[in-house]
Amino acid sequence: MLMISKEHTKQIFTMKEAIEAAKLALNMYSAGSCNVPLRVNIDMPKQQGQSLFMPAFVEPLEAAGIKIVSVFPNNIELGKSSVPAQMIVLDGKTGEVCSIIDGTYLTQLRTGAVQGAATDLLARKDAKTAVLIGTGGQAGTQLEAMLNVRELEEVRVYDVNIDRARAFTDQMRNQFADTFHTRIVVAEDLNAALSNADIVTAVTTSPRPVFDGTRIKAGAHINGVGAYTPQMQELPEEIVKRADTIIFDTIEGVLAEAGDIIIPLEKGIINRQDIAGELGQVLLGQIKGREREEDITLFKTVGTAVLDVVTAQMIYRKALEMGVGIEVTI
Numbered sequence: 001m002l003m004i005s006k007e008h009t010k011q012i013f014t015m016k017e018a019i020e021a022a023k024l025a026l027n028m029y030s031a032g033s034c035n036v037p038l039r040v041n042i043d044m045p046k047q048q049g050q051s052l053f054m055p056a057f058v059e060p061l062e063a064a065g066i067k068i069v070s071v072f073p074n075n076i077e078l079g080k081s082s083v084p085a086q087m088i089v090l091d092g093k094t095g096e097v098c099s100i101i102d103g104t105y106l107t108q109l110r111t112g113a114v115q116g117a118a119t120d121l122l123a124r125k126d127a128k129t130a131v132l133i134g135t136g137g138q139a140g141t142q143l144e145a146m147l148n149v150r151e152l153e154e155v156r157v158y159d160v161n162i163d164r165a166r167a168f169t170d171q172m173r174n175q176f177a178d179t180f181h182t183r184i185v186v187a188e189d190l191n192a193a194l195s196n197a198d199i200v201t202a203v204t205t206s207p208r209p210v211f212d213g214t215r216i217k218a219g220a221h222i223n224g225v226g227a228y229t230p231q232m233q234e235l236p237e238e239i240v241k242r243a244d245t246i247i248f249d250t251i252e253g254v255l256a257e258a259g260d261i262i263i264p265l266e267k268g269i270i271n272r273q274d275i276a277g278e279l280g281q282v283l284l285g286q287i288k289g290r291e292r293e294e295d296i297t298l299f300k301t302v303g304t305a306v307l308d309v310v311t312a313q314m315i316y317r318k319a320l321e322m323g324v325g326i327e328v329t330i
Contacts (some may be wrong), residue, residue, distance in 0.1 A: 001097055002325040004315060006105035012324050013315050015144045018113035019120065023283055025058070025310035026117070026249060030280025033059050034306050047072055056305035062092030063313040067103050067305060087312045099316040099325075103308075106315070110307040112141025114249055114279075115223045118299035119199060120149035121282055122247065122289045123221035127198035128153045131187065133211060134204035134226060135159040135168035142203050142225060143172055147180045150199070156187035191215050202226055202234050207259075213238025218294040227260045228302050235260040235300070237269050244295035246275050247282065253302045260300055 028034055035057040042051050049072035057064040069085040076082050085103030090096065127150045132143055135157060143155060157172075159165035165186050173184050187193035194200065194215040201223040204210050213236035216222065222243070227234035240246070240260065248254040254261055264270045277287045279299065290297050319325045 001328045001330065002099040002316065002319060003328055004099060004101040004319050004325045006102040008319060008324050009102065009105055009109070009315055012318050012322050013109070015109070015113065015116065015141070015148050017314065018109050018311055019116040019145065019148060021311045021314050022110060022113040022117040022307055025304075025306045026114070026278065026280035027283040028058060028060055028280070028310070029250060029304065029306045030278045030284055030286070035059070036305055039305070044072075047074055049074070054305040054308065056309045057092065058306060058309050058313070059092075061310065061313055063309055064090040064092050064095075065305075065309040065312055067106070067308045069103060069107070087308055089309075089312050089316050099312070099319075101312050101315060106308060106312060107303075108138055108141045110311045111138055111225065111301070111303060112145040113311070114301050114303070114307055115142055115201060115225055115299070116145030116149050118223060118247065118249075118279055118301070119146055119201075119221060121279065122245070122297040122299060123150060123199050124219055124290070124293060127221070129197050130155045130199040130201065131190075131193050131197045132157050133159075133190070133200070133202040135164050136203065136205070138203045138225065139168060140172065140175070142201050142223075143184075144176070146199060146201060147176065147182055152180075152182045152199075154183040154185060156185055156193040156197070158187040158190045158193060162186070162188065199223070204234055205232070206234050207232050209236035210234055211236060213240075213242060216242070216296060218296065220296055221290075222296065222298045224258075224260050224298070224300040228257055230257065230259050230262050233259040233263050235298075237264050237267070239296070240264045240298065241269050242296055243298035245289060245291070245297045246270070247277065247279050247289065247297070247299050248275070249279055249299075249301040249307075250304050251275070251278055253304055254300050257302045258300055
């Protein structure tokens, strides 16, 4: 069994590879070749914690796995992560556990990658300016994904905490200075930053809309990444209404979990006919993505275990090829 840490993954697996893994995963999901049971959520009241078990089997790759994500707020007092996660990879031919991968970074990587896949397929090819809203733990890979799929001239970073935005921006400039030539700047005025943005990515835990939908220009592409419960509504209803094309990572997941879409549907602001379908269907050629340059496209993701399994399987195979990781015999 191969143990693969965050550092191992970063050493061998790039964001470009992760984006291709996301495309492959959603292609196979929409083609119906994956078995994705509903995730199991177990409460642990004594510690005010929860553990979530997210399994999937991807038949074409003969790959299976389960990601275990726990939310234990009291861990902070112990000097530990409040959201520990591990990915268990199974050999689809034998059923044996063949690898355990750091699940926290895997989640960040595949969540950024699925947004990158959507931006690559739906944003205008000539997109030059992007806005990133939110600077939490998922923000770095969200920025990296946008930089990988479009030659952006400028990314404007906004957070409700301006000091946090400045610290994040400084960190990202240093991290990507040798890789990309994009200006990464702090957006003190979000409305001004949005005025001519070609791409807008929101990745927050806000229960309320984080930007003014009337500020979005024709031809823009919007990514809603952060909201993941029926009560959370990161995207403004106005932009959901204005969108010419609405695409999800998985219809089942978004309609069960994303208040960004559930609430406008319940209010009658949009109806099911306004939803074009899944990103995998775009990849399969079953539906169209962007049809006109002036269209507003919107992508909403809540994640799926298929993304974890496919990405983890590719990381595992590459680690074997490159001799990276720690072998453990049980």
